[in-house]
Amino acid sequence: MIEIRFHGRGGQGVVTAAQLLAEAAFFDGYYCQAFPFFGVERRGAPVMAFTRLDKEKILLRSQIYEPDYVVIIDASLLNTVNVLEGLKEDGAVIINTVKSKEELNLDCKNIYCIDATDIALKTLGVPIENTAMVGAFAGATKLVSLESVKKAILHRFPGKLGEKNVKAAELAYKTISGEE
Amino acid sequence: MKTIITRGTYAAAEAVRLADVDVVAAYPITPQTECVEKIAEFIANGELNAEYIKAESEHSAISAIIGSSATGARSFTATSSQGLALMHEILYIASGLRLPIVLVNVNRALSAPINIWCDHQDSISERDTGFIQLYVEDNQEILDTIIQAFKIAEDKDVLLPVMVNLDGFILSHTYEPVVLPDEEDVKEYLGVYEPPHYSLNPDKPVTVGPVGVPKYYMEIRKQLNDAINNSVKIIKKVNKEYKKLFGREYGDGLIECYNLDNADTVLVAMGSVCGTVKHVINNLKKEGKDVGLVKVRCYRPFPKKEIKKALKDAENIAVLDKNVCFGFDMGSLGLDINATIKDKKICNYIVGLGGRDIKIEHIKEIINHVEKSKENTTKWIGLNKY
Amino acid sequence: MKQPKYPREEYFGPGHRGCSGCGAAMVARMVLKVAGKDSIVVTPTGCLEVFSTPYPETAWRVPWIHVAFENAGAVASGIEAAIKALRRKRGMYKDRKINVIVIAGDGGTADIGFQSLSGAMERGHNILYIMYDNEAYMNTGVQRSSSTPLFASATTSPPGKYSKGEDRPKKDMPFIMAAHGIPYVATACISYPTDFMKKVKKALSIEGPKFIHVLQPCTVGWGFPANETIEIGRLAVETGVFPLFEIENGKLKITYKPPKRKPLKEYIKRQKRFRHLTDEDIEILQKYVDERCKMLGLD
Structure with a gap:
């Protein structure tokens, strides 16, 4: 079973990101589960969401305490939230930042940096980075295919909005994986 | 479909x-x-x-x-x-x-x-x-x-x-x-x-x-x-x-028996926590330990006959309750199982009140506790120090 | 006034356990004479419910339901919604109007059932809500309700050294209902059956929520002989204590103007619930009635 924790702020589409990843994984033949941290947070407050993927039916219902991956949509959280809490030793961080991993100096072996804000501004015209981060996750981990990520996005956001978000995910995927 | x-x-x-x-x-x-x-x-x-x-x-x-x-x-x-x-x-x-x-x-x-x-x-x-x-x-x-x-x-x-x-x-x-x-x-x-x-x-x-x-x-x-x-x-x-x-069924409609064969210790629970319990049971089975679950799907009418039968070989019965009968120091399912099963060790565990997360360790703690327990007791699981 | 013809059929049957001289039974009988067979009646807890349905007997010859004390408005909402759905989905009651009528006491309406009533009126359900007002909780033994008039004696507002009886004036239900913006509100009194039945008939012809407040003197609670129910009701209207009017789409219209309003004393003196009052007390009440009649344009 693979467990992923998303960090962001209320209003950034953190829960949607976890759901899109779950749906993409489902298209790739996984069982999946996505859920928010059950809080009373309002817009702007730090929020979390979780995704589980497995080849077998997922039975576990607890929150995620030792994630395999942490996806950080808002780098400003590094100063306020222990985003690495419980991360497995061989786990990885995918973070939206303009900094390099050396500059970030995080206590983690596998770090993937991506300027998802720039991608979002270029593709969507607004700094909403959740779809780009799902694309980045796919590109970094190859756990889910880009095709399935696109399918999940279009399913969630039909029409123009979906197409723009697909572009964001695609660009992030390519940037992080170096694939063309 | x-x-x-x-x-x-x-x-x-x-x-x-x-x-x-x-x-x-x-x-x-x-x-x-x-x-x-x-x-x-x-x-x-x-x-x-x-x-x-x-x-x-x-x-x-x-x-x-x-x-x-x-x-x-x-x-x-x-x-x-x-x-x-x-x-x-x-x-x-x-x-x-x-x-x-x-x-x-x-x-x-x-x-x-x-x-x-x-x-x-x-x-x-x-x-x-x-x-x-x-x-x-x-x-x-x-x-x-x-x-x-x-x-x-x-x-x-x-x-x-x-x-x-x-x-x-x-x-x-x-x-x-x-x-x-x-x-x-x-x-x-x-x-x-x-x-x-x-x-x-x-x-x-x-x-x-x-x-x-x-x-x-x-x-x-x-x-x-x-x-x-x-x-x-x-x-x-x-x-x-x-x-x-x-193409889908849920036990016999009233209860679902999970891994009861060879299990001396059986948990009894209702709702989503049954998934977490099954998850723990599957992992323990890989380690060679059999623990069972009776999932109570139908709480009223209470399936006394079916539960009695399902628990007939159990030695350690752990009943999980996400509720409390104040003044009786037990949960409602715990009370019902006690009224249904005589002459067996039945421990009652109050879990997950008000959204307290029920973790894998909690289920393991319950299994350990009921196996070691000498008598019927009630224990609150996952409490913080206060 | 020409006496209109009403059907001979009775849908509220005889043999119920109402007190002799009971006005609530007269309300049910008159309403159903007008509403007829194609009606479903909701009655919340109260005298009418209790005396008309001691299982296995029933006085109701139309479908009737009692659920609880405080929810007649909601129950009627559900019945009306079901009729709509069944008409649309299963072809039932095609080309046929089914009247959904609540007949509820003042406690079940103005007090405990008030929220449920307000919700039903605000949502615009096509129902007729009739409040039979005997001005106290008669079923449980004459406790005051918000519909009990000023200075009336009730078991929970007894007169005494420090009390003149009920210390608050009557809650103004028709105007509160009119404030919901419903198409039809009326007051009526069982002593004027033609007027009452005309109003029921009119209400049933209007689509949407309707409310009729009908005064129903209670021989036990008010303290008068059982053969005087109609007379006491008539005095309530003729003294101006209980004016008869309609509020149709927000427009107030007096439907009966007493040729010369009688002094309040004639009404008060006939009832034991007011027997503790002095002439000065009655004077205060008279002023109260005069002001209201002036406000309504009765004089």
């Missing part, structure tokens, strides 16, 4: 749409709200042909549903926690009038302190209202159970309201795959709703809800008790038929 990824509240709404309900009445309350929002959306889009009464309270929601059900319409309402508590008085009347209402309760703790997260105190507090009470483990079971609930409620040998309980947030707000049966198949399965003979119809006037004087009251209550007892076989039958048509 298609699979969608959806949250528990939407799975419930889909079931209501598939059941082609005639009247819905509800009042918003977290974490139930999204269920009736989705139903309102279905009606607004023409995907469900129903009347939606935007009641001004849960008390009025259940009252309106009594009115509509008594008039011969397939009727539905949903609520949580304080909302269910506000309905309390009227729940007895729904069963007393023998109305086949389906009520979804998205389990949430009761105040005070106010808390929107999951436990079972709300529905357990309505244990004796004469409702059939079913508890589900995952989102697929939500959908399947609500469809089954109409079949059970409307059975001429039952004619009782059914409460389907699903865990707030843990299921209601979790996305996971759910297989949606085809509308036509569900339509065929449930059939066109034929209301009971005592429905309000000007062509056959009846008096519904008269004064039950002492000479008659007790017999009427006995008939209600008989009806809920009889529903055991209908719940089993419905579960079997459903499997035949839709």
